[in-house]
Amino acid sequence: MPLTTTGGLVAEAVTHRGAVAAFNVVTLEQVEAVIAAAEAVGEPVVLQVSENAVKFRAGRLRPLAAAAVSAARSSEVPVALHLDHVKDEALLREAADCGFGSVMFDAAHLPYAENVAATRRAARWAHAHGLWLEAELGEVGGKDGRGPLDAHAPGARTEPGEAVRYVEETGVDALAVAIGSSHAMTSRDAVIDHDLLAALHERLPLPLVLHGSSGVADEDLQRAVRGGIRKVNIGTALSIAMTGAIRADLDTDPRAVDPRRYLTAGRRAVTDSVVRLLGTVAAAPLR
Numbered sequence: 030m031p032l033t034t035t036g037g038l039v040a041e042a043v044t045h046r047g048a049v050a051a052f053n054v055v056t057l058e059q060v061e062a063v064i065a066a067a068e069a070v071g072e073p074v075v076l077q078v079s080e081n082a083v084k085f086r087a088g089r090l091r092p093l094a095a096a097a098v099s100a101a102r103s104s105e106v107p108v109a110l111h112l113d114h115v116k117d118e119a120l121l122r123e124a125a126d127c128g129f130g131s132v133m134f135d136a137a138h139l140p141y142a143e144n145v146a147a148t149r150r151a152a153r154w155a156h157a158h159g160l161w162l163e164a165e166l167g168e169v170g171g172k173d174g175r176g177p178l179d180a181h182a183p184g185a186r187t188e189p190g191e192a193v194r195y196v197e198e199t200g201v202d203a204l205a206v207a208i209g210s211s212h213a214m215t216s217r218d219a220v221i222d223h224d225l226l227a228a229l230h231e232r233l234p235l236p237l238v239l240h241g242s243s244g245v246a247d248e249d250l251q252r253a254v255r256g257g258i259r260k261v262n263i264g265t266a267l268s269i270a271m272t273g274a275i276r277a278d279l280d281t282d283p284r285a286v287d288p289r290r291y292l293t294a295g296r297r298a299v300t301d302s303v304v305r306l307l308g309t310v311a312a313a314p315l316r
């Protein structure tokens with residue numbers, strides 16, 4: 030199966046009023062686990078590598094990207110590769126020749142005018158190089174180890190009028206919206222503002238993206254997809270599954286040293302988690 034693009038998968042999601050699930054990966058085992066799960070349920074999937082994952086890999090994008098591209102090419106289902114939460118414009122410029130078809134450029138922490146200027150520059154560059162570009166307005170909290178934003182903090186919610194202007198001014202292909210989810214949650218009790226999502230979906234002419242989806246309960250995830258979310262980003266759920274399984278496996282034998290044993294347990298747990306989440310997202314559209 031050839032490597033596909035996020036733009037193509039999101040366009041299909043728009044057509045059937047569903048969403049594509051996008052999973053953040055840090056290790057080869059997670060790449061393998063996500064693809065195995067997608068194959069098991071027969072759904073396409075997006076593999077995401079974030080700027081933070083690149084930092085973890087000593088600033089090198091290419092090794093993990095090359096592994097993901099290779100795994101995607103031998104997959105039985107369509108797999109796209111997406112560079113996630115990019116702040117560094119030099120990293121953005123590496124995307125195109127590493128197999129990525131899309132990038133999320135993250136200037137959400139900047140004041141509005143600076144966000145627009147940086148994102149418009151990124152979108153122009155991305156489009157000139159055949160890349161689909163996602164951006165964020167209103168800040169989804171919980172990034173880089175910081176706590177969730179208070180619901181009433183400035184920027185904690187995407188304001189529909191400002192979002193319409195932002196999309197016109199930047200020319201982005203998809204918009205990540207702040208509607209109550211937060212990154213890195215280990216409990217699934219985020220309070221999603223479905224009324225705000227409805228207002229954004231009604232006024233914005235492009236696909237909407239939900240970040241921090243690990244903290245969103247199944248029912249809310251499905252309701253958000255029915256309300257206009259077309260890409261669902263999930264990362265922490267995979268870390269919870271993998272680390273829990275590895276911890277349990279090591280606990281069974283404190284003298285074990287072979288990484289294949291605990292990594293097998295970790296990879297299997299990630300596959301199981303992704304199978305469940307893909308099922309939840311796929312079942313969301315009303316038929």
Ligand code: G3H
Nearest residue numbers: 213240241243262264265
């Ligand atoms: O961009 C990545 C996602 O927003 C992941 O968020 O780790 O809270 O699921 P999460």
Ligand code: ZN
Nearest residue numbers: 212240241262
């Ligand atoms: Zn995110």
